[in-house]
Amino acid sequence: MRFQNLMLRACVTVAIAASTTALAGDAPAATQAAGPVTAIKAGRLVDVAAGRVRNDQVVLVQDGRITAVGPAGTTPVPAGAKVIDLSGHTVLPGLIDTHTHVTSDPATPPYHHYGISVPRQALIGARFARDTLLSGVTTIRNVGAAGYTDVALRDAISAGDVIGPRILASGPALGITGGHCDGNMLAPEFHEQAEGVADGPVAVRAMVRRNVKYGADVIKYCGTGGVFSKGTRVGAQQYTPEEVAAIVDEAHMHGRKVAVHAHGANGIKVALRAGVDTIEHASLIDDEGLKLAKEKGAFLSMDIYNTEYTQSEGPKRGELEEFLRKDREVAQAQRDNFRKAVQMGIKLTMGTDTGVHPHRDAPKQLAVMVDYGMTPMQAIQAATWVGAQALGIEGEVGQIAPGYAADIIAVGGDPLANVRAFADVGFVMKGGEVYKQ
Numbered sequence: 001m002r003f004q005n006l007m008l009r010a011c012v013t014v015a016i017a018a019s020t021t022a023l024a025g026d027a028p029a030a031t032q033a034a035g036p037v038t039a040i041k042a043g044r045l046v047d048v049a050a051g052r053v054r055n056d057q058v059v060l061v062q063d064g065r066i067t068a069v070g071p072a073g074t075t076p077v078p079a080g081a082k083v084i085d086l087s088g089h090t091v092l093p094g095l096i097d098t099h100t101h102v103t104s105d106p107a108t109p110p111y112h113h114y115g116i117s118v119p120r121q122a123l124i125g126a127r128f129a130r131d132t133l134l135s136g137v138t139t140i141r142n143v144g145a146a147g148y149t150d151v152a153l154r155d156a157i158s159a160g161d162v163i164g165p166r167i168l169a170s171g172p173a174l175g176i177t178g179g180h181c182d183g184n185m186l187a188p189e190f191h192e193q194a195e196g197v198a199d200g201p202v203a204v205r206a207m208v209r210r211n212v213k214y215g216a217d218v219i220k221y222c223g224t225g226g227v228f229s230k231g232t233r234v235g236a237q238q239y240t241p242e243e244v245a246a247i248v249d250e251a252h253m254h255g256r257k258v259a260v261h262a263h264g265a266n267g268i269k270v271a272l273r274a275g276v277d278t279i280e281h282a283s284l285i286d287d288e289g290l291k292l293a294k295e296k297g298a299f300l301s302m303d304i305y306n307t308e309y310t311q312s313e314g315p316k317r318g319e320l321e322e323f324l325r326k327d328r329e330v331a332q333a334q335r336d337n338f339r340k341a342v343q344m345g346i347k348l349t350m351g352t353d354t355g356v357h358p359h360r361d362a363p364k365q366l367a368v369m370v371d372y373g374m375t376p377m378q379a380i381q382a383a384t385w386v387g388a389q390a391l392g393i394e395g396e397v398g399q400i401a402p403g404y405a406a407d408i409i410a411v412g413g414d415p416l417a418n419v420r421a422f423a424d425v426g427f428v429m430k431g432g433e434v435y436k437q
Contacts, residue, residue, distance in 0.1 A: 035063045037081040038432065040408065041072065042091035046416075048384045049399055051377050053416065059091070061406040064432035068402055084434070086410045086427060092380065093400050094138025094165075094407030094430060095422075096387030097362050098301045099259075099280050101355025102128050102142050102167070103149045106309070109318040111185060118147030125153040128359040129164025134436050135360045136425030138407040139166040139387070139397050143220040143259050143280065144173040144181070146195065151215040163435060166407075168217040168391055172196035173261070174207050174247060179238040180226035180261060201246035204239075208250040218391075219251040220280075223260040224267035227310075227326045228356070234326050235264030235284050241274065248274045257392055259301070263330060265289055272296050278390055280351060282341075283334035290337070294346050299390040301351030302338045304372060305365035307331035309357040335372050342373035349390045350383035363422035366415075376419045406432040 038061040045057040058075040060068040068075055077083065103125035108116075116124070125145070132140060142150040154167035172195045175181025183192040198207035208219055223239055225232030232238075239247070244260075248271075251258045257277040262268045265286040268279055272292045278299040279285070285293070285300075293300060310319070310327045341348055350369070352362040369379040388398025397405050410427035428436035 037062045037067075037078045038084060038406075039077040039081045040084045040091065040429075041087050042089070042410075043087040044090040044414065045069070045400060046090060046092045046377075046380060047400070048093060048381050049401070051381065053090075056087075057091070059400060059406075059408065061408075061429075061432045064406055066400060066402055066404050066406050069400055084427075084437070089410040089412055089427065090415055090421075091400070091408060091410045091427075092415075093384040093398055093404075094409050094428070095136050095350065095363055095383045096139040096391070096398060097132070097137045097165075097352050097354065097383075098141045098278065098299075098349040098387050098390055099303060099351030099353050100132070100140045100142050100359070100362075101144055101353070102132060102140060102153065102164075102359065103145045104128075104355030106313070106355060106357050106359075107317055110320055110323075114185075118149060121146060122149040122152050122156075125149055126156070126162045126164070128354075129153060129157060129162060129167075131358075131360040132354070132362065133163055133165045133430060134425075134428060135363055136409040136411075136422065136428055137165055137362050138409070138428070138430045139168075139391075139393070141168040141170075141218060141259070141391055143170050143218070143261070145169065146172060148172070148214050148216075154217075155215075165430065166397065166405075168393075169215065170218045170220040170259070171211045171214060171216040174198055174204060174211075174219070174221035176222075176238045178231070179222055180224065180229040180232050181222035182229075184230040184232070199243075201242050204243050204247045205250045208247060208254070208256075212254045212256060216256065218259055219247065219256050220259045220261065221247050223262040223271050224264040226261060226263065227330065228323050230320065230322065233264075234330050235266075237264060237267040237270065239267075239270070241270050244270050244274045244276075248276055263334075268293075272298055278349070278351075281334065281353075282337060283330040285337050285341075287340075290340060290344055290346065293341070294344055297347065299347045299349055299386075300338075300341055301349045301390070302334060302341070303351055303353035303356070303365070304335050304338050305361075305368045306353055306357040309361075313357075335368075338369070339373040342378070347386060347390070348374075348382050349387040350379070363425060364420075366422045367420045370419045376416045379419060380415065406430075 040059040150169035263283040385398035
């Protein structure tokens with residue numbers, strides 16, 4: 001009997017403690033005050049999901065998120081709200097760049113980067129993150145950075161230490177020995193090797209796990225040669241089908257999407273058959289590859305803007321003639337294949353390869369996308385909600401709609417009539433905070 005009484009008292013004590021804990025946990029949520037409201041008056045608002053422009057709209061923002069969007073005449077603005085009048089502007093979601101190298105300086109001569117430490121690269125990235133954000137790009141996917149500098153930069157931005165876009169970071173890109181993602185610039189006696197080099201199915205799985213361990217949001221590997229790598233042929237396949245299958249399987253098992261640097265047709269098709277999520281560059285994709293991309297629902301991220309910069313500025317910084325020649329060889333083919341992809345209805349994002357050209361110039365690619373077959377609306381969609389889908393964050397960013405992060409930009413005039421308006425984005429908000437007005 002005494003034992004039963006003790007047990008009953010213990011049960012009552014636990015129940016009271018649990019009840020008290022639950023009430024204590026609920027109290028802050030019940031009493032937490034909502035933040036101030038910001039009301040944006042939009043003369044024109046681009047609804048990227050519907051593919052149309054809505055006139056005379058109001059967007060309400062609170063606690064970093066969009067709470068309401070509607071016509072000015074029927075959308076009440078709460079008393080005391082801060083009003084931002086963009087009645088003379090076109091308002092859009094913040095742009096998304098799916099291919100960046102935010103810790104890279106495009107003005108750096110080829111061999112000069114050997115004197116730049118990993119901490120210095122992170123600080124360089126802080127500078128270019130700011131440039132990126134102020135250009136109107138509020139989300140980037142960074143595909144390749146030494147020493148996990150892009151991971152560190154992502155975390156610093158999230159903590160408010162520096163300003164910049166939302167970052168999905170890859171850390172070091174995977175590559176074969178002697179491939180595009182290896183270090184091939186020094187003589188053999190220096191035994192140079194990039195930190196992402198991994199050969200064989202077992203080694204690539206281990207490298208994917210290492211990147212996940214150190215905070216990578218996405219896995220990037222090099223599936224063909226490249227323009228800015230000494231001794232590689234742009235179209236040549238790198239990694240066997242077995243190695244690629246291991247990379248993709250391991251990454252997907254950890255919930256990470258896979259982006260592949262792939263200029264050449266064979267490397268592209270190997271990647272698509274293995275289930276890669278996005279093809280970067282896709283310069284020499286053939287008709288079979290285009291059909292396969294359409295069938296698989298893969299995204300192409302094609303950097304069709306930067307060749308003029310490479311050809312004009314490359315010689316000034318001492319770029320190797322090998323690199324300039326390879327750029328000339330693939331530039332027009334890439335643009336022609338971009339046009340084919342548009343005509344086939346393949347999913348295309350805005351992937352600019354900043355770091356090869358100035359970070360502040362990323363939005364200028366939209367005009368070239370229109371030059372090569374897209375309508376202005378398609379280009380805007382590629383740089384917003386289609387890009388969000390490619391990155392797997394379509395429920396968070398990419399639209400101006402209730403519940404979404406308040407990543408909002410504005411340009412003067414009508415970008416659907418003149419897409420070059422994106423060269424000068426005049427208003428930038430990220431997460432409800434105004435960074436440029």
